[in-house]
Each structure stands twice: as structure tokens, then as C-alpha cells.
Amino acid sequence: MATPVPSTNRQRPVSDFIDRHFLWLALAPAALFLIALTVYPFVSLVWMSLSTITFDRAAEIWQFTPLANFRELVDDDLFRIALWNTVRFAVAGVIAEVVLGLALAILVSSVGRLKGILRTILIIPILMPPVAIGSMWKLMYSLDFGVLNQAITALGLAPVNWLGSTSLALISVIIVDIWHWTPFVFLILFAAVEAIPADIMEAARMDGARNRSVVFRIIIPLVWPTIIVALFFRAILAFKVFDQIFLLTSGGPGTSTEVVSLHLYKVYFQQNELGYGSMLSLAIIAATVSFLWVSHRASRMLEAR
Template identity: 60%
Template sequence: MSFPSEISSGAAPAAVPPRRHRREPSGDRWFRWATLLPAVIVLVVLTVWPVANLLRMAVSTIEFTRDGASFAFTPAENLRRLAGDDLFFINLRTTVIFVVVSVILEMVLGFLLALMVSGVPRGKGLVRTLMILPILVPPVAIGSMWKLVYNHDFGILNQALGVVGLGPVGWLSNPDLALWSVVLVDVWHWTPFVFLILFAGIEGLPREVIEAARVDGATTWQIVRRIVLPLMAPAIAVAFIFRAILAFKVFDQIFLLTSGGPGTATEVVSLRLYRVFFDQNELGYGALLSVVIILAVVAFLLTAGALARRVGR
């Protein structure tokens, strides 16, 4: 085998001259910024300005007169009212319980369904189509349908209990059962969403790694725990973040099923905001509650992410 003369003779290789970076023409630089300008304007108009206006409302008391809306700067009064609003913190606790239980159930069921469907040799497309049907149903139809299912007198659940000799249950009128009944509806509605994301992630896994693990004698549980779950971490994180944010914003199905009742058993923060804004017409205090909810969602996601990283280690 022959080598270059500089290396074979022991001589040092010739120095390579440093590469000079060409300066970008000013016209190209300005053109790049000009093309980004529409997107920046849209971002400011649709995101930055509404958030700034929300913060302005949160520290004000807003009253409507013939001349329009008048803003009075009252941050201390709004904060004092928030500190004494026990009902809001009860609603926040109810919301956190709803989010934690429903999202965990949806993640577990969605992952199990994705594993099962990925093992089906034929008809994956048909199974996937049938699985996503609950997502396609409008929320109004879901609320009406499940209200009939939970009906005390002629609902299918109480009819089934009557067949086995049990009495009817107040699924939506019992304070101890109402929240869990709403959670069941949310799980039925959104588990297919989680299934779609995780199924796409499983289908994209490298089959060679899984087959090699099987050849080495790994069990199904070992493959899922040590190969599938670590490789699926990005897809799981995406599904969790989307579902957690959407669960915090739940409104329609609870409004249609229970309207927050019985009492405040199913009243979440979105319902509380609705009543403060539209029933009580207190825009400033409602804006402050909105800011608190945003901070609570961010804190929840950061805490969940920290726990996930700790478990991953």
C-alpha cells in the first residue's frame, strides 16, 4: 500500500490556509429579515398583544359606561380578592384531579392499544380508522349521548344494573361519582388521540433492534421496558403535553353533562372563568384568574417533566 510522499518521508503536511468566511451581502440580509417580518407581525398581533392586554386587565377593575370601558388600576384589590376566593382553589384542585386521572388513564390505555394494534398482522388501517371515531364526534353530540347513557331512569348503565338485580345509580347527581363519570367520558373521547400519536411512534421503531432482543432471549416485558419505552420517549412526551394542556381547558363536556354540579363537585376552572366573565361580568378579576391558570398549567408541565426525567434515570 502506497502513501503520499509527505507522510512516507516523515515530512510535515503542508499547512492548509484558513478558510475565509465570505461576508453576506447586505441586500440578502435585508431580504431575509423582510421575509420574516410578516410572521413576526402575525405573532405580535395574535400572541404578544393579547397576552399584554390580559395582564393589563388582570391588574384593573373594568366598568362599562356610555363612553366605553373604563380601567381602574387596582392590583392590590384583585390580589386580595383572589387570596380569599376559596371556591377558585377548590375548582383548581378539582381540575388538577381531573387532569391527572384522565391523562394517566389515556396514556396507559393509548399505549396498550398502540402495542396491540401494532401486533395485528392485517387490517391495521381498518382498526386505526375505527379507533379514531370518538375524536370525530362533535362535543355537543358526546355530551348528549353520554347524558342519555348516565340517565337515572332509562340510561343503559342503570338498565344493565337492573338486569343483575342492582338499583339505579346517580352517575351525574351523586357528588362522589359525578367527577369520575366525567373522567370516563373524557377517557373515551381522547384515548384515540393518544393512541394515534403512540401508534405512529411504535410503527417507526427500528425492527432490527427488537428482533435482535428477541433472538437474545428477552421477554416481551423486557423489550417494552428497555427498548420500546426509551425509544418512544419523544412521542410519549408530545402526547402527554398535548393532552395535559387540552385537559386543563376542558369545558364543553362538563358544561353539557353536569354544568359543574352537583354543587361544585365537577366545577373546573374553565367553568369558573365562564361564570366570572359572562355571568358576573367581572372582566378584571376574570383576567387575573386566567393568568393564575396559565401559571398553574406551566407549573404542572414543569413538575411532570422533572418527575419524568427522574424516573427515566
Template identity: 75%
Template sequence: MNKSKHQPRPLAEFVDRNFHWLALAPACAVLVLLTIYPVIEMIAMAFSTITFERASEVWKFTPVENFREFLSDDIFRVALKNTLIFAVISVLIEVCFGLGLAILVSSIGKLKGIVRTVLIIPILMPPVAIGSMWKLMYSLDFGVLNQAITAVGFQPVNWLGSTSLALLSVVIVDVWHWTPFVFLILFAAVEAVPNDVIEAARIDGAKNRSIIFRIIIPLIWPTIIVALFFRAILAFKVFDQIFLLTSGGPGTSTEVVSLHLYKVYFQQNELGYGSMLSLAVIGATIAFIWVGHRASRFMRAP
């Protein structure tokens, strides 16, 4: 009887052998519930037309009609072009500014912590507050920018109402908002560069420019690529700033993919076609990341 009490139970043995899988099971269940299932649902919606009749959904399988509408959607092509222009320009500027600020702040002494805290304030502000603030600053009649321009004798500029300046104005807001994010990532990388390497380069007669371009940047290049990809993905999904500042106007000069999707889903109530647009956006994002990855590998090649 005593021996049988000390024999391991089958359930305990099973738990011991498969504990690592059992520990991951809740996370996998949440992943399936919140990620995989909605994606499957979106794919099903992309090939259907969904209407609401008598407080219920009515699904009709119409893949050809949705695809034909996608091919004839001129606004989507304009929105995709604007999104690519916005993402490329804003991300490149943010990475350059963030890298410069990271190197500059890393070189100062006691005030480093205070300067770093001040620089990250923009990313702590709510997007609604940022959009309202910049919309007032861009105001044609009483905005602080036009007040400064007219004070020196120039005519006021219609920042948000001009088709040639509206997208650039939104890019400026995005650069102001997200450069601190890139700065934080690159600042940590610059701080991790060994001081011995920099001091050895100075002893050998290297100037500051040579140290930056031949030592610091090559050592933190992987971090630069990570920051670039993070910001590229977020910039490709831009919505709140453009929605608050221009709502896609004037005309379609600031129409972006996320805003067009919002209008298709919630204003035109075309759930099926909106899902097909979402699939197209996912494909475009993957292609954009793949091209960026190939470009980064080419730039790192000797």
C-alpha cells in the same frame, strides 16, 4: 452608462442581505397582533375594575381589590383541586390505554389500517355531540348504563348527580374521547421501532413482556413524554365536556378552572378579576408542566 446599469441597487442589496428576516416579518406581525398584544391587555385588565357606562368602558386601577378577591375565592381553590385531579387521573389512564392499544394494533397484520381508523373515530366527533351522547347514556331514568345495571338486579346509579361520582363520570368521557389521540402519537412511535432489534431480542429468548418493557417503551419514551405533556395541557383547559355534562355540579364537585373563569367573565361580568384569575391559571399551568418535566427527567435518570 452601461456600467451604471449593471451596478446593484441599494434596495436589492438590502433585500438580499435581510431576506430571512423579511420573510419572518409577516408571521411576527401576526404573532404580536394575535398573541402578545392580548396578553398585555389581559395583564392590564388584571389590575383593573372594568365597568360599562353609556356604551363605553370605564377602567379603574384596583390591583389590591382584585388580589384580595382572589385570595378569598374559595370556589377557585376547589376548581383548581378538581382540575388537578381530573388532569392527573385522565391523562395517566389515557397514556396507559393509548400505549397498550398502540402496541397491540402494531402487532396485528392486515387489519391494522381498519382497526386504526375505527379507533380514531371518537376524536373526530364534535364535543357537543359527545356531551349529548354521554349525557343520555348517563341518564338516571333511561340511560343505557343504568338499563344494563338494573337488568342484572342492581339499583340505578346517579352518575352525574352524585358528588362522589360526577367527576369520575367526566373522567370516563374524557378517556373515551382522547385516548385515540394518544394512541395515534404512540402508534407512530411504536411503528418506528426497528424490527431488527425486536427480532434479535426474540432470538435471545426474550418474552413479549420483556420486549415491551425493556425495548419498546425505553425507545419511545421521548414520544410518551410528548404525548403526556400535550394531553396534560389540554386536560388542564377542559371546559366543553364539563359544561355540557354537569355545568360544574352537583355543588362544586366538578367545578374546574376554565368553567369558573367562564362564570366570572360572562355571568358575573367581572372582567378585571377574571383576567387576574387567567394569570393565576397561566402560572399554575407553567408550574404543572415544570413539575411534570422534572418528574420525567427523574424517571429517565439511571
């Protein structure tokens, strides 16, 4: 007796469903894993920001105090100083990095055989560990034996207290950030400049366009979307700066280089105020989003012009 062949009609709806939704089914595990790693920590952060957390005999004691941490945030004068320092650091550093990165990208793209060598040399700063960068620049900024002050004194001038002056400390740290991250912006913009079709540049040259006209009327408009991407990338990273400030000045002298990430570190790990530290974290997230939103609107207005 022949064995009956099972019907495939029941399997077709399942296979059809898999074929129609294969992409979503393939991404579902990764999406669920990502949500679990983001939603739960954020919910926990919000819950911590509404609580006062103390420790007694290695045990956590949570007290629901929804307004206490918010009042402390409103009365925290140091946070406002740190926020203002962070905004100045981010605006000055990012603008300088984008301008220098674009200039280097245009110059290197116009070089012939040395293009690869120059690109390799220029990316060295972003390959260095932050600790090495902080140690190197701290020695260079040294008041007694730093190379900068040795050059200044060789010219007959008085040495400068780069990291110990309230008026120069933040500028000195911004210079280090520019040196460190301009190569990153250069790599992004260099790829965009290299992607400009050669016939466009040749047509402009044939029409008698000068170098300045080529840069401002052809190159910058064509790479403008990439400039915005680089600007936002660096703005996010600059707003979260910690290692350079911590290694060079630790927020001093006074509060002249205190930034929000360093202030948050002190609240969490030195003062052990976990509840208020969580409220500070939410405030920093809100400030970062607001800063990026204002930058986005400003870039849209410039693009519309």
C-alpha cells in the same frame, strides 16, 4: 453615442444582505403578525387584571385598582376548589389515556392486515363534535333510562346516579374524557411504535426476550420521548377542559366538578367581572405553567433512573 452601463457595485451589498438574511426576512412578516396577535392581547389582559371595569349606559368605566382583584383571588374559595378539581381531572385522565394509548398502539402494531381497519375505528371518538359527545354520554349516564343503569338493573342492582352524586360525578366526566382523547394519544404513540426498526425487535426475539421484556426494555425506552410529548399535549388540553364539564354537569352537583375554565366563564359572562376574570386568567396561566414544569421535572427524574 453609447449608453453607459450602470454599475452593479451599489446593488451587490443589498443583494448580499438579502442572501445572508433571507430566512429571517422571509419569516419577519409572519413573526410580526404573530407578535401583534399575542403581545397586545396579553398586555391588555394584564392591564384589565389591574383594573375594575364597570358599565354605565353602554360605556366602559376603567378604574385602576391593582390590589383589589388580587385580594379577591386570594379570598376566592371556589377558585381553590376548581383548581384542585382540575388537577385531579388532568392527572387521572392523562395518565389513563397515555397508558391505554400505548397499550393500544403496541397491540395494533402487532396486528397484520387488520391494522388499517383498527386504526380507523379507534380514531372515531376524536372525530365527533364535543356537543354530540356530551349529549350521547349524558343519555348513557341518565338515572332513569340510561343504558348503563339498564345494564346494572338487569343484574339485579340499584341504579347509579352517575352525574348527580358528588362522589361519582368527577369520575364519570373523567371516563368520558378518557374515551374521547385516548385515540389521540394512540395515534401519536402508534406512529412512534411503527417507527421502531424491525431488526431490533427481531434481534430481541432471537435472544429469547418475552413479550413483557420487549415492551418494558425495548419499546417503552425507544418511544419515551414521544410519550413525554403526548403527555404534555394532553396535560395542556386537560387543564383547559370546559366543554365536557359544561355539557355534562355544569360544575355540579355542588362544586364537585367545578373546574378553573368553567369558573372563569361564570366570572366573565355571568357575573360580568372583567377585571377579576382577567386576574383569574393570569392565575390559570401560572397554574398551567407550574403544572407542566412539575411534570417535566418528574419525567426527567424518571428518565434519569
